[in-house]
Amino acid sequence: MMRRLLCLAILGITGLPAQAQTATKKLEAYVLLPEPSALRTELSRAPVGAHRTVLSPAHETVEAPGVKMYPKEDFARLGISVDTFTERAVAAAETRLKDLQPELIKDGTGKTRYAVYRGDSPLIASLLIAPSFGKALAQAFEGELWAVVPDRHSLYLFPAKPEMLAEFADDLQQRYKTDAYAASCEVFRIKPGEPIKVVATFGD
Numbered sequence: 001m002m003r004r005l006l007c008l009a010i011l012g013i014t015g016l017p018a019q020a021q022t023a024t025k026k027l028e029a030y031v032l033l034p035e036p037s038a039l040r041t042e043l044s045r046a047p048v049g050a051h052r053t054v055l056s057p058a059h060e061t062v063e064a065p066g067v068k069m070y071p072k073e074d075f076a077r078l079g080i081s082v083d084t085f086t087e088r089a090v091a092a093a094e095t096r097l098k099d100l101q102p103e104l105i106k107d108g109t110g111k112t113r114y115a116v117y118r119g120d121s122p123l124i125a126s127l128l129i130a131p132s133f134g135k136a137l138a139q140a141f142e143g144e145l146w147a148v149v150p151d152r153h154s155l156y157l158f159p160a161k162p163e164m165l166a167e168f169a170d171d172l173q174q175r176y177k178t179d180a181y182a183a184s185c186e187v188f189r190i191k192p193g194e195p196i197k198v199v200a201t202f203g204d
Contacts, residue, residue: 027060030088031067031126034149034183043075043082049198053184057085060123065181067122067152093130096123102157112140114164115157122152125183134190145190148172148202151179157190169202
């Protein structure tokens, strides 16, 4: 009897039923993902000023690549409109943004040149629509910001200076062209209180 109790205690300590003890990560059901307009579906919407980018309703998945666009039939099962989905996706992006900090790239004097969010999650690109995206950096960049999202895993923030964008254009274009999950070759104006707007492109 004592041996049996000891075995049960060991099982409890080592957590053999790990699936039962580990909280399963909740997958995000409301994602608006930037992608090339050539991949648009009936559910996709173009941001203001965009010619080569759409925002497509998607959801997070366990399987690679970690996110999947909604087929029309699956979206219909949600029982909501694209507008309502967009509202929920915006709120979800804002929540994710609060848990992340960008990497600040500084010059020799310690002044921030640009910032970048990057990581393994393919949802990084969807931070673009978060209402407070870029707000904390607006002062450091002295006003208007430009955002670039060449792939799903990286999101860059620059001061609104054409010469700086030109400095990085070749690298950004390479990322966009070679990544299997390219997002956008366009440049988005980020201004607190206003919707994102395409103002330029770094692609051909």
